[in-house]
Amino acid sequence: MKTGILLISLVAATLNFARCAHAQDAEQIVVHKSGQPVSQGSADFFTGAVKMQPMLSANADAPYGAAYVTFAVQARTAWHRHPAGQRLIVISGTAWTQEWNGKRIEAKAGDMIWCPPNIKHWHGASADGEMTHVALTGVKDGENVEWLEKVTDEQYYGH
């Protein structure tokens, strides 16, 4: 068991070293290269194909994570809330987002979206094409999202 923990520690240390290969300590500029491992969004929390590429973790000075997220046409998150809010930078395609009991809102490449804390909402691609955004998600008490029920087709295609 101890060997296992040691091995995990060594692997983690090696990965950290590789990620910060040019830095001698944490107080230097670090470049996080694109091409990081991509994971598929869980069917529990997403509808349709969603690819996620985490890039930056929250830290004491910058208390928000950053990830590239690509939604296939018509793909979307489940309803959810962010305890510390979320900013979305639309990189390509058209984003749709909607609050509970609100109208659907559209955002184009170059637009930025601010979703305040604890607003029940969803976001995703439009019905016409793929969409990529950078998600900048605040962290509060170690949490960044509270997942709720899935978004039905009726909700997605409604207004």
Place this chain on the structure above:
Amino acid sequence: MKTGILLISLVAATLNFARCAHAQDAEQIVVHKSGQPVSQGSADFFTGAVKMQPMLSANADAPYGAAYVTFAVQARTAWHRHPAGQRLIVISGTAWTQEWNGKRIEAKAGDMIWCPPNIKHWHGASADGEMTHVALTGVKDGENVEWLEKVTDEQYYGH
């Protein structure tokens, strides 16, 4: 004097209403559209042509501003420090950045850069083409940057 303050308040209120046209209060999702006014970086703090488009202000939940910044080929900031650090998302082109007494680092479109607080550094376009990044700049005690001397050509073209 009072009339002047009232007028300023009215203009500010109108601008705020226009910016949040679809929102009934501040606690709703807000889309900040691209195409906001673009300003030119001051020659006191930048070398070469730099266009800045502020998009998001810091707020209590998201204590960092966001702006699109486009550097013409060979354009760069002056040396500077960020009291609460800065993250850069390279949108297009190749970014160069360098710490004082450090080697020049390159970042490509899709890469993200973390510059910790109080690191003396500069960033800008490469010598080969225009570069656009989103700058996510932390705010501490109301300040987000401390400007220092300009970056000489020798420093920019060196390593």
